[in-house]
Amino acid sequence: MSAYSSVLKTPGVARIIAAQLTARFPSGMLSLGMLLHIEQVHHSYAAAGLVLAGGAAGQAVAGPLTSRLMGRLGIRPVLAATTAVCAAGILIIAFFTLSIPLTVLVTFVAGLATPPIQPAVRTIYPKLVTSQLLTPLFSLDASAQEIIWVAGPVVVTFVSTQVSTVLGLLLCAAFMVFGGLWFILSPELGRVRIPRSKRRFGVVLTRPTVLLSTIVGLLLIGACSAVEAAVVANFQGTGTDASAHGYESGVVLAIWSMGSLVGGFAFGHLPLSPWSLARRMLLMFAGVALASIWLNVWWMVPALLVSGAGIAPALAAMFAMTSSSVKFSDTAEAFGWIGTGQLIGAGFGSAVAGVVIDAHGAQAAFFISAGFALLGTVVAAVGVRYLPDLRGRDSSPIPDTEPITVQPS
Secondary structure, three states: OHHHHHHHHOOOHHHHHHHHHHHHHHHHHHHHHHHHHHHHHHOOHHHHHHHHHHHHHHHHHHHHHHHHHHHHHOHHHHHHHHHHHHHHHHHHHHHOOOOHHHHHHHHHHHHHOOOOHHHHHHHHHHHOOOHHHHHHHHHHHHHHHHHHHHHHHHHHHHHHHHOOHHHHHHHHHHHHHHHHHHHHOOHHHHOOOOOOOOOOOOHHHHOHHHHHHHHHHHHHHHHHHHHHHHHHHHHHOOOOOHHHHHHHHHHHHHHHHHHHHHHHHHHOOOOOOOOHHHHHHHHHHHHHHHHOOOOOHHHHHHHHHHHHHHHHHHHHHHHHHHHOOOEHHHHHHHHHHHHHHHHHHHHHHHHHHHHHHHHHOHHHHHHHHHHHHHHHHHHHHHOHHHOOOOOOOOOOOEOOOOOOOOOOO
């Protein structure tokens, strides 16, 4: 814990962490909020799945592109423009009842304009702290990030089920605009300039660590999104008191977030071996697999606590391993691909879960989540020879003056 304390005492770090978490909070809210809103308007989880797929497609195209643009146009102009367009898309869907094809188009445009907050902040982190504090900073960030991916759905589920789905989407837009302005106006952002990469677009994906982190991140967040949809559908689909069931699903998701936060602070800062990512993914899979056996709240809570304990540590491993494997000028694009993978996972996991819930019920969505997590574990294990061993070394990016070589572990 002393390392975390030293990180937070570094001038500006706590402010940057808080600002970027606020700006990125809609990432954990929007897929589920959109799922609930479209299902209420069009009375079909499958229709909601199509809308989410449109947003995921836009995010897939935009993530690395907007991240790379920050090296050309500057961080602030890119973040300001994308935040405005994305928030406008959310408001259109919230206030207007559109046909499914038109709604898919709007979400695609909003996905294209997803603000590249994650690659921006992960790129400037090495400039805010000493190299010895960089790995603890990535761990702290990954642990706090679970507020986005797991606690975010709790907020949007409660608001959407207890008040209205329109207010749930408005809350997403409000977090995006307020947090975006806070982050954009932070003085630390003005003191860091991302250098223009000299490598062709997409070449950073030839780095095995970046590719593995992108794929595993997609599968991890896809598993999380499927669990979120399954929990909500399970408790909304039984009984007659919708408010009580909405509350019950929020409690389950909140306890899941607690497991992730505890796991992040307990394990996320530990030295990373090439096998660390696979082990942490295995823990996440085991918990989800247990939860899928019996959809009783008293069974699901301890199972999801086990699952949550692997989420933040797995994300921390991806961030630190990626940072140590690329040049500083390529970090924005590298984290852009990883962020895109996570956003696609969020949309794709919710979309697939929505379809199977309509066809087979909530338990099938838990099976889908377990499948995502198991595949992520296998990918991390198969690619272990390409993951760096960070025991005894920090996770600072490779200086641009040094050549990059692939050294299998």
